[in-house]
Every structure is written in structure tokens, then in C-alpha cells.
Amino acid sequence: MKFQNFLKLNSVCPTKRWEDTSTFFLLTPHLIFQNILYVFLFFFFYLSPILSESKHQKIQPPEGDGITILVEKGQTLSIISKTYLDDPRKWKELLKSNQIDNPNLIIPGMKLWIPKSLGKKPLADIQRYTGKTEVLKISQKQTDWSGASVGEGLYAKDEVRTFKESEAQFLLLSGSRFEITENSHIIMEKGKSDTDPDELYLRRGRIRSIIQRKPSSNQRMFLLRTEAAVSEVKGTDFITEVDGSGNTTLSCYEGIVAVSAQNVTVNVGSGFATFVEKGKPPLKPFALPDPPKPKDE
Known part of the structure; x- marks a missing residue:
């Protein structure tokens, strides 16, 4: 009344x-x-x-190292914690970081601060880059590309692209590293669970992957996807290239890479390569040519 x-x-x-x-x-x-x-x-x-x-x-978010988000309509504390902290049960820690005692005070449009120490760890960090290299932070709902910076963390769905005469090197959380050359485009992908391997999607260009071997020998270490194939590795050094038609070439220099496409899998060993045409199974591995020898003076 x-x-x-x-x-x-x-x-x-x-x-x-x-x-x-x-x-x-x-x-x-x-x-x-x-x-x-x-x-x-x-x-x-x-x-x-x-x-x-x-x-x-x-209620104002405190200052500090982290990111500030806007609460959207329909978002709960559990959803926010799952999205930005990888754990829906961390909502109490999120409230404490924002100096909020009552969870009912969370309303659409208000700002929440996600401290770096509390937030989920990035899948990879940018170690170095040369030339024009850009990042699209889908994880932070950005829609515009921005210039890359050394030490910048990359999360699931984030994208990186290089232009002519530019390259970039990244360090994965597992200790593995990879490098992309000019005119390349990659997308970070996260496994369905914490036990799943690191994943990358190579949309175009060339990438060299140096995978850190773990003590558990049979555990999958790394998954590299392209439009034509999926490469599964366990501690190796290999190069993957995707041409303008979406075809994939994989060259292995150390270890073994299992390349799959169209329900066919081939194991590519050290010193061998395979070619996967889009929509077709991978070719039988063939020997890599010997590296060029220096000319005698």
C-alpha cells in the first residue's frame, strides 16, 4: 500500500x-x-x-593492477566469477576486492574491478615482437584491434595478427613457446578442462612451435588447429603453414606430430613433413630436404 x-x-x-x-x-x-x-x-x-x-x-572500484568491467543485465556474481576468474565459487573474493559487503548491491551498469592477482592466468604472454603486430582482446569484449605490447597476456578467444615484415614470439603457461612470422593470424583457444592441452588456431600464415615436454610421457602437450587439419604433439619442434586456400603444410624437426584430417591420422617424425589439402586427408609423410650447405669460398 x-x-x-x-x-x-x-x-x-x-x-x-x-x-x-x-x-x-x-x-x-x-x-x-x-x-x-x-x-x-x-x-x-x-x-x-x-x-x-x-x-x-x-561504490567505486579501487585503483590497482587489473581490469574494470561493467556488470551486464542478467549477469550474476557466479557468472562473472566464471567468466573472469575461471571459478564461479570465487564471487566472495571478488566482492572483497571491491570492498562490497552485500551481494545484493550488484546491479547492471555498475563497475567491478578484477585484480590481476585474483583473475585467471593468461594462456600465453607476448615475449617480443617486431614490426606491426596487433591484438584483438575478445576476452575483454573489445571490438577494435590495438597495438601489441611486450608482457601482454592473451586469454581464450584473443587474436593476434602480424603484417608485412613483422613477427612475434609468445610463451605459453606450460612453458612452451611459439613464433609467428609476417602476415600471420592466430587465435588462442582453451581446452574444455584444466587437463586438456594448450590450443592454438592458425587462421593463416606460418608458426613455429617449440613444445615443452612434461614428465608424464603420454599426456598430450599441445594442440594446433588449422582449417584443414589438427596437429597433436608431445614435446617437439615443428613448423606449420597455412596458405591462402586454407591448405596446411607441417614440417617436423624434433619429436613426433600426429596430424589428423577427414578421420585419417598420420604420424610425422623428425625430418619429415606432410601436406593437408582443405577437405582431404593428410598425405603420407615425406622427407624434408636437407638444409642448404654454405658455398665453398
Whole structure:
């Protein structure tokens, strides 16, 4: 019941004026209670929403190393924690970092700070680059490409592209590293679980992958996808190239790479290569040519 309706209802039965002073004093407690009730209803219907709104406006994300996000409609604390912290159960830590005691104060449009120490770890870091190299941070819902920076973290769905006479080197969380040459485009991909291997998608260009071998010998170490094939490795040094038609060439220099396409898998050993035409199975591995020898003076 709104406050105006309450007043209207009570005006139907106005308080009777009493000439008798003793009777007037007998009604005084009733009048006091009625006034207190009016004050309570006024606070509940008018002041409470205003005070609540002012609390929301006072919440400001603290300064520090991390990222600031805007809460979207339909997002819960669990969803936000899953998206940015990789764990829906970390919502209490998220509130603590933002100095918020009441989870009900989280509303669409407000800012939340995700500290770097609390946030999920990047899949890879940019170690170095030369020439024009750009990054598209899909993980932060960016829609425009921006210049790369050394030490910048890359998360799932983030993209990197190089232009003419440029290259970039990356270090994966597992300790493996890879390099892309000019006119290349890669996309970071995360496995479905923590035990799944690191993943990269090479849209075009050339990439050299040097995979760190783990003590557990049979565990998949790395997964490289292209439009034509999937390469699965366990500690090796290999180069993958994707041409303008989406065809893939893989050359192995150390270890073994299992290349799959169209339900056919071939194992490419050290010193061998394979070619995968888009929409067809990989060719039988063939020997790589010997490296060119220096000319005699």
C-alpha cells in the first residue's frame, strides 16, 4: 500500500474532537502510535529507495593492477566469477576486492574491478615482437584491434595478427613457446578442462612451435588447429603453414606430430613433413630436404 493511499484510507475516519480533557489524554497514546506509523511508512516508501540508490552510487572500484568491467543485465556474481576468474565459487573474493559487503548491491551498469592477482592466468604472454603486430582482446569484449605490447597476456578467444615484415614470439603457461612470422593470424583457444592441452588456431600464415615436454610421457602437450587439419604433439619442434586456400603444410624437426584430417591420422617424425589439402586427408609423410650447405669460398 502506498503512503498516499494509506492517508486517504485514514481520512475516512477522522479523529473526533473531544471537549473532555481527560478523554483527550486517554487517546494520546493512540495518536502517538499513529504518528510513528506514518513516519515509518514515509521512510519505507520514499527514503529507503533513495538511500539504497545512493549506496550503489558510492561504490567505486579501487585503483590497482587489473581490469574494470561493467556488470551486464542478467549477469550474476557466479557468472562473472566464471567468466573472469575461471571459478564461479570465487564471487566472495571478488566482492572483497571491491570492498562490497552485500551481494545484493550488484546491479547492471555498475563497475567491478578484477585484480590481476585474483583473475585467471593468461594462456600465453607476448615475449617480443617486431614490426606491426596487433591484438584483438575478445576476452575483454573489445571490438577494435590495438597495438601489441611486450608482457601482454592473451586469454581464450584473443587474436593476434602480424603484417608485412613483422613477427612475434609468445610463451605459453606450460612453458612452451611459439613464433609467428609476417602476415600471420592466430587465435588462442582453451581446452574444455584444466587437463586438456594448450590450443592454438592458425587462421593463416606460418608458426613455429617449440613444445615443452612434461614428465608424464603420454599426456598430450599441445594442440594446433588449422582449417584443414589438427596437429597433436608431445614435446617437439615443428613448423606449420597455412596458405591462402586454407591448405596446411607441417614440417617436423624434433619429436613426433600426429596430424589428423577427414578421420585419417598420420604420424610425422623428425625430418619429415606432410601436406593437408582443405577437405582431404593428410598425405603420407615425406622427407624434408636437407638444409642448404654454405658455398665453398
